[in-house]
Amino acid sequence: MSQTAEHEASNETSEHVREIGHDEFDPIGTLTLIGIYFLILVFLWFFMYFVEFLGNDPTVVSGTLVFLATGERLA
Amino acid sequence: MRISKGALLIVIAFIAPLIVELRTVLAWVNVELTLLESAVLGIGLIGVILVWALWPQEGTSESAG
Amino acid sequence: MNIHTYEKLWLIAAMVLIVGFIATITYGSVGLGITMVGDQQDTVEPTELDDERFSDPRVAQVGENEYEAYVTAQMFSFQPDPIEVPEDSEVTFYVTSRDVIHSFSLVGTNVNTMVIPGEVAEMTVEFDEPQDYGVVCNEYCGPNHHNMEGMVHVVPEDEFDLTELDAEAPDEVETGDDIDVTATVENRLLDPIETTVTLEIGNETVSEDVTIDGGETDETTFTVDSAQLGEGDHEWTVTVDEHTDSWTVTVVDELEDGDADDDADDESNENTDAGDDTDGGENGTEDETDTDETESDASGGDDE
């Protein structure tokens, strides 16, 4: 695969401004992008679960818990 | 040209889902747009991007976000 | 193996995300009591379904504010349809299929289950406000899948009953004989009901107040003088609250045959009533033509 790298370098020198090795590369842009993605995921998850899902009443529940809840409501 | 034609095309494509869902998002804050209004808004947005992209570049480039 | 610091950060964030998801779901199950359709019910024979729940799909009261709805799905209908339950009630649905895989899904709610032949889906649901819900089958079940729909009506408490009405009268009587119209009223609620049984025949209206205890059946017989009605066809209607049962009695000059025929006629009349009974009983608001249609749909599906 080192052979591949040489080809790549010779083929695309025109497009390459610089060569960045393993140790000099900090994917800060990736961290930024994926951080934004993480926030979107967290927000949408809570939105979907607590607004869309739980707001979509009625929901299937276990009999006993509801009985307790109903009992409270009637009392 | 501030960005390449290819990148411009992609940015416009990327705007599509934002425009489509903008109405839904605005409805949550009680701003109800009609279909026509959101279409006009979308076209306007794309227009702004086009103007921005085609404006002759001066100095250092900005972030394409 | 060297992993970049940022990637380690992301790895931790991803694990937090995953654990957070599982925690949310667990909170829904344990904290809010959301229960999955599971294996609570024993299996059944899809082609027979002769146990007391599914031989006569219906709503039954099992406690104060607690009801059970036995539902069958078949190509391309649900039984009973519509399902009627009162507001502020806790309803447990038991749903099974007579043929292929269907679903039973209340549109716009989280009440949603697969309906698999041989298995019984159990779902307990709490209904608050009166509302009508559409029911769809959301699993492909054959060429008319898109026509498979039903309704669940959650009705105000004072409009809800589980009264079964079945009225009988002879088809033909000789002028001068009495016509006995017998109304059998069953109260499937747990509490007693007070209501009025009314018979309309010709221009005449007679009624009787009755009180029926929970789970009991009351028989009211009205006797009408056929001579007063005169010869010809006379439609009669028995009404209890919003439930009606009606048929036609023919008053003739002289019966062609003897008593034997009388019995036969009685029987045929009874059959018709029994037909109404299967699904007409649960849905007082629906008129008879509609329910009959539903039933013929269902049997048509069975044949396929």
Added chain:
Amino acid sequence: MTNTYIESFPAEAKVVRAAFYSSFLALAIGGLFGIIQTLHRTGYYRFMDSADYYTVLTAHGVLLAITFTIFFLVGVFTWATTTSLDRPVEDIRFTWAWYGLMVLGTVLTAIPIFAGFTDSEMSASVLFTFYAPLQGHPLFYFGLVLFVVGTWLAGVDWFRSWWAWKQEHPDERIPLPTFMVLTTTLMWYIATLGVAAAILLFLLPWSLGLVESVNPLLTRTLFWFFGHPVVYFWLMPAYMMWYVLLPKISGGKLFSDPLARVVFVLFLILSVPTGIHHQYLDPGIAEGFKFIAMTNTMFLLLPSLLTAFTVVASMEHGARQRGGTGYLGWLKALPWRDPVFAGMALAGLMFAAAGFSGMINAGMNINYLVHNTFWVVGHFHLTVGTAVALTFMAVTYWFLPQVTGKALWSRSVALGQVVLWFVGMTFMSNAMHRGGLLGIPRRTAEPQYEGFEFEAAVGSVGELDAQIALGGALLTLSLVLFFANVVGTALNSRSDDLPANEYADTLSGPSDAPLVLDNLKLWTAIAIVLVIFAYSFPLLSIIERGGLFGPELTELPVSIGLGLEYLWVTTVSTVTAAGETAITIIAGVSS
């Protein structure tokens, strides 16, 4: 001298080309059926009877989800093993044989499906999932079996190449593309056991009349044993492209070879024991089993989330080498004019969105909200319909010159095509997701009901329909442009100026990866143990409850005339008993 694939491996290039063309043919027919359904469902144009909709839907599902994806996969995987091991296949006749078997299987499956349009008795409008007791013609099941056997032999071919290579390079690490092929193939072998069992033991004998009935829950569970991992089977070639091709096209190197291996190992061990999450709402499966399936599924998010980082970091590496700067400004430096890059990047972006709707699908009780609604259709049009299909179309623009030796007909048309696909799918899948939240069901010819209407909080159902139809039209146009490019390229004359057949180098190479990652036997064993843990108890419980052959097992008439039937039941019972014993032993050992 251009060093294209066809120059290095002329014989293999023909097979890869044939696989690609088979895949495109399926895409063309499946795509045509797609727009027919779009217009029918939304009510814009209905020219056929609604009953025929389900025949169209069956063909759409089978041709796109199975034929299109898997034919492309075998092409890519054959390219990957030959290129990365730098050796031709061991026996090209064997390669053609499995390709032929796959074609035969497809044709045999297609015959009864398409017969559904005619008046003949033969039909198989049972959809891609063929849930019993809906019954297809035996030919349908038989064809599927042949197709799957074809893919098994393809796997044997790739393994043969690797074994032969290993003899000559005993101390070398498995090259990354081959590693990906092998782990994916192992996963496929485990996964297809489910569908093979469902068809060979139950559905085929049942459709032939050898047995009276089947247990619908059992065959359904066996289907999903296969039905979930099959989505990773579609996805893995796309992942491979993102790992080995995308960094190179971006002008950079793969960020981490070891993590790429970790990701594929995770897919091998976690893909199969998750299928029950498709059955969250099935009666007859205990909630506990569903919860276990959920935790497995949630952890399956990990390899995809890791992939997101590695792939984006590789792109960033390319962008920065091309002069990109800033936190987000580097995005401008990416080669957006290259359709291969733009297509894959847009596909990846869509997959990020698909990842979100997939997380919702993976959740156990929230499944009540979305199960079998249009939401699910929106989800898999983002995954298989975009992440996979758009990646395949984008890399086609790279592969076509490699396997034909001809230059691409038009790069501009190609760029327009991938962008159009992205925009079209945005409209379509967005409206599908939203429709699903309103309770609109999937798989229905006419989602318009007499007794009630779907209520939208924002906008209307009519508007969603319009979005779907618009999206469908754009997708169809995109497909037309794609095929124009494929045909145009095929008609081009040979070119001497083509990019060489290379894939991306790595920043952190295989030497950084622990040796244990290459221990395929270990990972396979772990995968099998996990499958046994996740599935043995649910399967035993289903059989115990409903019987092997459904509720009527005890009444099964043993016909003397046939005798076969008896033999069949005995064999199956023996096999199951043996399985149970094995499970008991394993359970005993592990506890």
